[in-house]
Amino acid sequence: MAAVLFDFSGTLFRAETAESWLRAVLTETGHTLPESELTGTVRALEEAGALPGGAVPVELPADLTGLWAVRDESAELHRAAYTGLSRRVPLPDPGLHDALYERHMAPAAWAPYPDAAEVLRTLRERGTGIGVVSNIGWDLRPVFRAHGLDAYVDTYALSYEHGVQKPDPRLFAVACEALGTDPREVLMVGDSRPADGGAAALGCRVHFVDHLPVTERPDALLPVLDLMS
Template sequence: MAINAVLFDFSGTLFRLEQDASWLADVRGNDGAVLDLEAQTELMRRMTAPVGQVVDLDEEHRHAWQNRDRDPALHRKVYLEVLRRSGVPRQDQAEALYQRLITPGEWTPYPDTEAALKGVSRTGRKVGVLSNIAFDIRPAFAQRGWDSYVTEFTLSFEVGAVKPELEIFRNAVERLGVRAAETLMIGDSEEADGGARALGCEFALVDPTPTVTRPDALLGALRAHGLL
C-alpha cells in the first residue's frame, strides 16, 4: 500500500538535546570536582534516553519514571532525582539543567530535519510528530517556521498514552486521517517507535547520534521508502 503519511519521533530523530559548553562548566559532583567529559556525556544520555530506567530508583520514583511522559509533574520529579543520583547534588544546578531539558529552543535539529519535513509535505503527504514527552515541543518548530509542514502533533502528556502502546499510534494516525497501513513511522527506538508496526505501520530506524555525525539519515529513510 502506498505511504500517504509520515510520523516522526522528536528526541533523537528530528532534534537532539546537545549541551552548550557552558551548561555543565560549573556543575560539580559529589566530590566537589567539575564533571569530566565522560561524566557530562553520560549525564546527557540519561536525560534523553527514550526507554529503560537509567539509574536505581526507589518505588516512589520508579512510578514517576514509568509515568513521566504522561504527567509534567512526575517528569520534573523523577528527572531531578535522576540528576541527583547521577552526581549533581546541588538543587539549583539540577533545576537549571532540567530547565534546559524542557525548553524547546535548547534542542538542536538534525541537519536534514527541515528538508525531511518540507520534502514530505511538498509531496502532498501528511506529516505528524509523535513523541513521548512531557512538555510542548511545538515552539521548536514554530520558531523556525517548520510548523507549517506539520499536520498534527501527538504528544504523550496531552493524550495520556505513551509509545509503544497502540493507543498513541492509533491516536496519531486518526489525527492525520489515514490508515496505519499507509503510514511510515521514523524513530530512533526499536522498542518505543517500532511499536507502530503492531498497528500496521511501516517503520524506519535512525541512530540518535550527535547531530554533526548524522547529516542525512532522515532523507535516507524517506528515499528508502520511495517518498522523495
C-alpha cells in the same frame, strides 16, 4: 504511503550535550564550578541519566523504578523522574536541579539533524501528511517553531497530553486519526525499536534511524523520501 509520523528526540532533533546543558545553567544562574569539578559533575549527570533526550541511567535507583516506567504519561511524572535522577548528583545550589530541567525544554537546548528540514519540506511539497509522535513530558511545539520546522508538521501526538506513551498503539492512533489516514498507509520513523516499533501493531510501516549526535548523522533521514516515493 499517505503520511509519515516522526519521533522527536534522536530522530528529528537531538538534545545538547550534558556539558553544554550544565554550562548553560551555571551561566544563567551566576554559578561557577572549577573545570575539574565541572567535568566530574557532567560525567555524574550523564551516568545518572538526568538529561532528557541524553543518555539513559547507568543504574536506575530502586525508588525511581516505578516512576521511570511511566515518566512520559504526564508533565508532573516527567519532571519528578528527571529531577529525581538529577538530585543524585551534588550541585552548588539545590535550585539548580529545577533550573536544569527548565533548560532542557528551551529551543536552544535542541538542534535539528542536518537533513530534517529538507525531508520535511519535500514531504510537504509532495502533499504527504506529517505528524510528530513523542514520549515527552512538555510541549515541544516551541522547539519546532524556533527552528523553523513547525510549518511542516500537521499534527503532534505527545504522550503527556494523552496519558499514554509509546509503544502503546493508542498514541500512534491519535496521530493517524488527526491526519485522517489509515495506519496501513503510514510510515513511522524513529530511533527506538521498543517504543517506535509499537506503531507496527496498528499496521504502520516502521523505519529506524540511529540516535547519534547531530554532527555524526548528516543524512540518515533522506531514505524516508525514497520510502515514500
